[in-house]
Amino acid sequence: MTTPLIAAAVPPMIVVAHGSRDPRSARAVAAAVAAIRGARPDLDVRLCFLDLSAPSVDQVVDAVAAEGHSSAVVVPLLLGSAFHARVDLPGLLAAARRRHPGLDLVQADVLGDDDRLVSAVRDRVRDAGVALDDPRVGVVLAAVGSSRPDANERTAAIGPRLHAGTAWAGVEVCFATTDPTVAQAISRLRERGARSIVVAPWFLAPGLLTDRVDRAVEALAADAERADVIGDHPLLVEVVLDRYRAGLRTLAADRAAA
Template structure:
């Protein structure tokens, strides 16, 4: 039987560390709305978690504001999950600097930066789902897909993005997948030309973006010129697989928090 006295004195369950989801930010309000919807999906998957959304730039609240709010509410730790598809300057320089400043402001607050979402296979599957939602059959050999990404000043980062193309093509009968970039080459016209040379008669443009914004609009305008009959898949957005990946990054961050505490107590 339940021991009322023992139950009354049982230790309360520990409160999970909050998850601070950090997005890029944009001047385009559609971007913040799409990211907020994606974070709502993470909350729905883990209603027990305190999940905060903040932005690196151009949108509010800021990372500093999120950290200060967490500290003001008495939390002793938090896991920061970058909602970023690449490990470039923002993930390697900007965000660590913001977290270091947060630790200086709040010495009792443990902040762990989790890995970026990156090119996780589940996000590649999410893009494939978005393509299918346009009415594109996975078994159609006349389909050519352009995977449109931001692009980076780092050739190594762009090369990693280029490798997503064959992974997106796997399991389909499409004529091919070509990767293009909004801010560097190759651009959309080159990708479309390459697909047509491989026999593609139907072009689908799939964004390797979490949210719409000025760059996805730029890609759309380019498509009006070089592929006016193309179909356009949605951004990854609030796809359920994004929530899975973000929560896995959070779980790994919690593990690092626990390991650091054990090391300090040893």
């Protein structure tokens, strides 16, 4: 069977998520990608995973090449520039370029700590029924954590930004895999006068680590409120599309320089 030639001038977006053994994670990521497709129905958006979920990066890139595309923008659906963004994904894309020398692949920036994502987390807290002007509220911003202190420092800096524009007693950042812990964050909030604890995940999707955080919170503050993950929030969609557009500019610049 002959593969049809691709006439579309707009390069596909390949969204690369982390992957998880927890099926809730894949469902949340799929919902976010569906929201991206809804915002840009003209755009070919493909989802793949780095690990533990299917399809893989190799499978999706190979399919894009087989369909005759000459370029694609790869957008990491990752909050931090850790191993997966700095080493793992670039290595996979370098191997893909060797397999498909006629396919230009540009890796866009990670989502990072974009202000819009901080606003999305604030919205998730408000969606949980928490008033922004309630001074009794203390928010635990729970993130993954990294072996790199500088990465944890950048994440810790999100706390004051989430607190801005609210009357909350405070926002304390904790990590699922390193210090400060959930217990430390809750203790600090109570010292600052918080009487109501709210957990706000700095996670795109639920999974084993968000469950770990929830168990720790349950043991210390059983009546704590839980905000949802960022998920398919419209501001996430905006950030992803901005990363794609930046990737298109890089493609154009690379071709102009060639």
